[in-house]
Every structure is written in structure tokens, then in C-alpha cells.
Amino acid sequence: MRHDTETADGTGTAEVNPAVTATGAKAVDDGAEARMRAAGLRRGLTVNGVRGVLVAGWLISWELAAAHWIDPFYYSQPTRIWDRLAGWFTDGTSQGSIWEQISYTLQEAVAGFALGALGGVVLGIVLGRGRFLSDVCAPFIKAANAIPRIILASLFIIWFGLGMQSKIATAFVLVFFAVFFNAFQGAREVDRNLVDNARVLGAGRVQVLRTIVVPSATSWILASLHSAFGFAIIGAVVGEYSGADKGLGLLINHSQGTFDSAGIYAGMIIITVIALLAEWLLTLLENRLLRWRPPAASDHIAI
């Protein structure tokens, strides 16, 4: 076949030993494949086993330490945290149903994330492609980025009140800058060759932007979205912490006010689980959008 002579260097061409017949080679390959799969499975089990042991060891030592040496009033204890979590989910919290608090915080984080990501991507790409505009704006953006943005949460409460808007604004500001800088860099780093090629093939400015710049910047943007959702939750929780009538931040603030360390831990755990779920969803999205990317070297599929 024509393509046999030009397979990718090293990755696809197998060294053919004429002494091994085709069928024999296949049998050997099948055996090797089964062995490799079994080895992979064993390794996966070992890794998860060690993880389980580590978590169990940590929890047990904490539990024992709290029972004998350290004061659980300050440092809490896994069983107490569990009781607090169970209590929140069965009897509700001091602020009402736990689901209501979660949904409140989540709505703020998602709204702030969506608006911030959209704003960051659009402005990042526009400035990344427009030399003049980016030269003009560069010092202002640097200055805006240097502001300790979390303090803006206090200002937003004065501007927008105790409701959702002030938290969405805080989340927006945190997400916007994280996404903006990546989108900006992504739009800057577009391969010149690809742009030139597209222009010769007949692309206009808008087509270059749509078919070359945006897809090239996508991997940069997606990378920033992972940390950006974390920022969105931080923005929402800190906003609630500074002043709110509902939400997980308020719950944590309330726990602090009543010296309820188990409550603070419980709030942390809920937020962590939410962030992990969001991370998982973003990874799904990333894999869907970046199907074209070569797989990582470890699980390389040779063609």
C-alpha cells in the first residue's frame, strides 16, 4: 500500500522480523496486549488502594488525637463534622434548608462565572488581535489586575446591597481577569503560518478570527476556565461572608460567630465537592472541544 512507505517516523512503523510469520506475530501481540492490560489494571488498583489508606490514616489519627490530645472545640473531629453535615442535610441549618443555601451560592458562582468568562474571552481576543487597542489599554489592565480584587466585595455590597448581585459582581471580577489574560495570550500566540495560509486560501478578517484565532485560543481559554470556576465560588462565598442573607458563606460566617468549628469544616467540604463536580464537568467539555489534540504521550495511540 502506498502509505506504508511514509508512516510517521517511529510512531507507526513496526520493525518487521521476516522470521516471524504474520499469524505468529499476531498471537504474540495478543498475549502482550492481555499482559499489558492486566498490568495497567493492577497499577490502577494499587494507586487507589494507597489513596484509600492515606485518607483513612489521616481521618483516624485526627479522630484519635481529638479524643486524647487536642481540644476538639477548636480543632473539631471527623465524627463531629460528619454529625454536623448529617444534621444540616436532615434537620436544616440555622439559616434554613441546606439545599437553599447551596443553590443560592451556586447560582451566584455560575452567573459570575458565565459573565466573567464571556467578558474575558471577548475582550481578551479583541485586545489580543488589535495591536493598537492593546497598547493603549495595557497599563490600565495591569493596574486593574494589581488591585486586590477581593476587597471589591465590600464595595459591591455598598453598591448592590445584600442580594445576589453583589456576589455575582465579586465572582465576575475574579473570573474575568483569570480568563482575560489567557484569552489575550492565546489570541497573541496564534501561529502566523496558519493565519497566512487562511488568508491565501481566501479568508477575510472575520473568517480568520472565527476559524483560526478562536480555535487556537480555545486550549488556552479552557485551561483558564478550570481555575476560573474555583475563583467564581471564592467570589460568591467571600461576598456572602462580607454580608448576605443566604448562602454557604453566610453559613460559615455564622459558624465562626458561634465558635462552631465543625460547621466551618462542613461548609468547606460542601464547597469542595461542588468545585470538584464543576471541575469534572469542565474536563468533559474540554475533552469534547479538544478532540483534535494529540493524546498525552503516556496513552499515545500509534496509527
Next chain:
Amino acid sequence: MPKHVPPDGPVIELHGVTKRFRAADGGVHTAVRGVDLTVAPGEFVAVVGPTGCGKSTTLSLVSGLEPPSEGRVLVHGRPVAGIPEGVGYMFQSDAVLPWRTVLGNVATGPRYRGMSKQRARDRARDWVKRVGLEGFEGYYPHQLSGGMRKRAALAQTLVNEPTVLLMDEPFSALDVQTRGLMQDELLRLWSGSGAAVVFVTHDLEEALVLADRVVVMTAGPATIKGSFPVPLERPRDAEEIRLTPGFLEIYREVWESLREEVQITRERGAGRAA
């Protein structure tokens, strides 16, 4: 293959063309100086010269990607402003879109030019077949070998049916066997297309295998040193023709001219290294 038969005059004309760039150290770098070159319709011209002498710059001037600093560049008799009609350009490095499949990549040009999705895909499928990639339509570029990516790039360029085909060392990254194969493939696709080709290479052998005429450029800033017609019959077999006496004769003649320039470039490199 071309939609409109070009008029009899030359397809590409460069008159006293100079191109300067701002160098990284703030000075001015002259890439090409006072170049005069004309290419007739359907002519296959290879441009050889020492590495880094400004051959690629000449192509970017013809393609309209860069404006000349001095002189005039005409394609189909019209001064170049923007990308001229009917120009195809194959770059040295891979310029296929990594996020599109082979078929998507080949359909890119027609889509840019406003063809409907369905028609663009049909046309792309035809060209994928012509460059020998049938069955690989749904593959992403990273799944292909270097030679197959070049085939995809070739189809991507040819699907627009260019009357002027500019090629910038397109096969230089390939291994020797694959390069020979691609040279044959290029000759097969070009023959009967009526397209004028300007093929830049630093490999004299490749230039002689492919071209009707070989233009030798001097060490940078590039000017045209000589133009040698290649008296070899077509159709040519890229692998076989290298062994014929006629080939060796013309090789010796052109190499005589090219050698001095290569020597100058080498000495400069040695001077810089010292």
C-alpha cells in the same frame, strides 16, 4: 483545472523588487534586492539559493502577504495589492488546521470562498482522493504521518484550483524516500493543470527533478544570479531521472553557479560562529 485560461503574457512579473525588514537589533535587513523575474503561464520555475538568502521573501511578495519596499510585483498583469486571485501557497511548515479533519481542512478554501458546505465537502472529497488520502478523510492531522500531512496540505491548496502555485520548500522536512514520492505526486497533479509554479528549495536535485527552469539566487540580500532551462523530457520519474547523463550534465552546470553562493553563506556563518 483552472477556471479561466490566463492571457498569454507572463503570470508573474517582478520588476526591480527590493524588500527590507526592520531587523531585531533595530537596523534594517534587506532580504531581496533588485529582483527581476517573470514566469510564463504553465511554467514550472524552481528557485534555488543558499539557506536563508531571501527565497521565501520573494514568494510572500508574489502572494501579497508582504508588500515590496521598492519595485513592482504583478500577477496576471495586475499589480499585487492584497492576495491576488488564483494564487495558492504551500508553506514550509505544516499549515493544516490541527482542529479540523483531513476533509475539513481540504474544504476550508472553498468554504472561505463562499461555497456551500455540501458542495465544498464534495469537492474536498474528490481532492482527498486525488492526493491519495482516500479513507483518511476523518483523521486529524496529528494522526497522520509527515508525508500524509503534506498530501493534505497539497489538496488544501489545489482544491482552489490556483493558476499560480507558490511552494516554499514544502518537502524539506520529509525523509528522502517520502520526498521522492511527493515529488512524483506533485508532478502528476501539476501536469495538465496549466498552473504556473514557483518552487523554492535549497536542494538543487529537487529543483532539477521538478522544474522547467532553475533560477539561482545569490547569498542574501538575494538577487537573481542566473536562470537555467532544464532540458529534461516530461513526464519525468523523480527517482529515475536523477541517474540519467542529461541530469548530471545540467546539475554540474547549475551547481557551478550555486556553489560560490553557498560558499559565501558558509563563510559568513563561520564568521558569525567565531
